[in-house]
Amino acid sequence: MSNSAVELNGRSYSWPETPVVAVCVDGSEPGYIEAAVKAGVAPFFKRIMAEGTNRLARCVVPSFTNPNNISIVTGRPPAVHGICGNFFYDRDADSEVMMNDPKLLRSETIFKVFQRRGAKICVITAKDKLRRLLGKDLTFGDGTTISFSAETSDRTTMAEHGIEGVLELVGLPLPDVYSADLSEFIFAAGVKIMERDRPDIMYLSTTDYIQHKHAPGTPVANAFYAMMDGYLTNLDEMGCIIAITADHGMNAKHDSHGAPDVIYLQQVLDDMLGEGAARVILPITDPYVVHHGALGSFATVYLSDGVDQDELLSNLKAMDGIEMALNREAGCKLFELPEDRVGDIIVISGRHKVLGTSASRHDLSGLKDPLRSHGGVSEQQVPFLVNRGIDLPADAPLRNFDIYNVLLSHVV
Numbered sequence: 226m227s228n229s230a231v232e233l234n235g236r237s238y239s240w241p242e243t244p245v246v247a248v249c250v251d252g253s254e255p256g257y258i259e260a261a262v263k264a265g266v267a268p269f270f271k272r273i274m275a276e277g278t279n280r281l282a283r284c285v286v287p288s289f290t291n292p293n294n295i296s297i298v299t300g301r302p303p304a305v306h307g308i309c310g311n312f313f314y315d316r317d318a319d320s321e322v323m324m325n326d327p328k329l330l331r332s333e334t335i336f337k338v339f340q341r342r343g344a345k346i347c348v349i350t351a352k353d354k355l356r357r358l359l360g361k362d363l364t365f366g367d368g369t370t371i372s373f374s375a376e377t378s379d380r381t382t383m384a385e386h387g388i389e390g391v392l393e394l395v396g397l398p399l400p401d402v403y404s405a406d407l408s409e410f411i412f413a414a415g416v417k418i419m420e421r422d423r424p425d426i427m428y429l430s431t432t433d434y435i436q437h438k439h440a441p442g443t444p445v446a447n448a449f450y451a452m453m454d455g456y457l458t459n460l461d462e463m464g465c466i467i468a469i470t471a472d473h474g475m476n477a478k479h480d481s482h483g484a485p486d487v488i489y490l491q492q493v494l495d496d497m498l499g500e501g502a503a504r505v506i507l508p509i510t511d512p513y514v515v516h517h518g519a520l521g522s523f524a525t526v527y528l529s530d531g532v533d534q535d536e537l538l539s540n541l542k543a544m545d546g547i548e549m550a551l552n553r554e555a556g557c558k559l560f561e562l563p564e565d566r567v568g569d570i571i572v573i574s575g576r577h578k579v580l581g582t583s584a585s586r587h588d589l590s591g592l593k594d595p596l597r598s599h600g601g602v603s604e605q606q607v608p609f610l611v612n613r614g615i616d617l618p619a620d621a622p623l624r625n626f627d628i629y630n631v632l633l634s635h636v637v
Contacts, residue, residue: 238300307331311508
């Protein structure tokens with residue numbers, strides 16, 4: 226084992242002298258933690274907000290789960306690592322596919338470079354779609370590296386996950402994928418593994434099931450953050466250096482009657498250009514659409530030859546509810562995205578609007594509560610908290626993917 230600094234994607238990470246824990250609270254817009262503190266149910270958060278580090282950061286746009294989690298674990302934006310959505314159009318294969326295959330990831334992770342140097346690693350996430358990306362190239366079997374999802378924690382193996390008997394270790398039943406229990410399982414497992422193995426680097430990444438349904442300060446949201454507060458207290462008492470951020474924020478996306486406030490972009494473009502002239506891709510799409518119906522605030526569009534892009538962008542910008550419409554070059558430069566995995570134009574809706582394809586292609590039967598969703602620039606601000614002080618200036622701009630750099634190189 227070498228204790229010298231580790232390099233990845235042009236950034237230097239100091240060797241951890243005590244365990245570091247990065248927590249990505251899916252969908253945690255600023256306000257959730259503050260409301261739980263105000264309600265008196267989050268003493269850990271109250272203390273670190275007063276005595277540790279309490280800042281705001283910006284996430285990656287599109288403000289979706291996969292691009293931001295992968296940015297966090299590579300320390301760089303999607304232009305470097307290649308993961309620019311949960312879902313994309315593969316031009317070469319002429320196919321719309323999930324962006325969860327590790328082969329699509331163009332960078333090593335911080336976990337791999339530290340594992341190569343002998344560090345003990347533990348990665349726990351909510352769903353297997355993300356676990357496969359986070360665990361890219363990790364090797365298992367010697368007891369030093371663990372990576373699994375709460376979703377499949379009943380069938381982990383040493384060969385694939387570095388751990389067996391997770392349910393017995395944690396002492397909780399297998400959680401339902403559409404529940405707060407899925408996130409609680411992650412924290413409970415993290416505490417047990419920290420007690421047992423004391424890994425050098427831990428990553429805990431939750432699901433936003435609660436945030437999609439419950440606004441900051443509501444009883445259910447406060448209870449969720451109180452649960453988290455308890456487990457983080459356990460990790461803090463074990464001497465861990467802990468940082469908490471989010472992959473994206475969340476906003477209400479419904480009208481005054483509680484119905485989703487949707488711009489069905491495929492229908493709009495078919496009306497403008499004729500059917501077949503445009504293909505709308507919604508990068509929020511994944512297998513778990515019950516809580517958002519595949520409705521988010523970011524879309525990318527592939528256009529047929531001959532479409533006047535300037536005229537189309539002008540018409541889209543003039544539409545009520547559209548915040549931004551950019552060509553590929555401008556959009557990828559602004560948001561640091563890989564041009565070969567983005568359509569001809571990028572469209573972003575406003576704070577309280579979402580984008581769909583056509584009404585017939587969205588199953589909204591699972592939406593039992595008024596829609597809350599994300600994806601645009603209006604969900605870019607996220608919390609950035611550390612249970613210690615840091616040596617960065619108070620006005621230093623932060624990205625959520627600075628979290629390991631801060632944890633390993635800037636804690637005082």
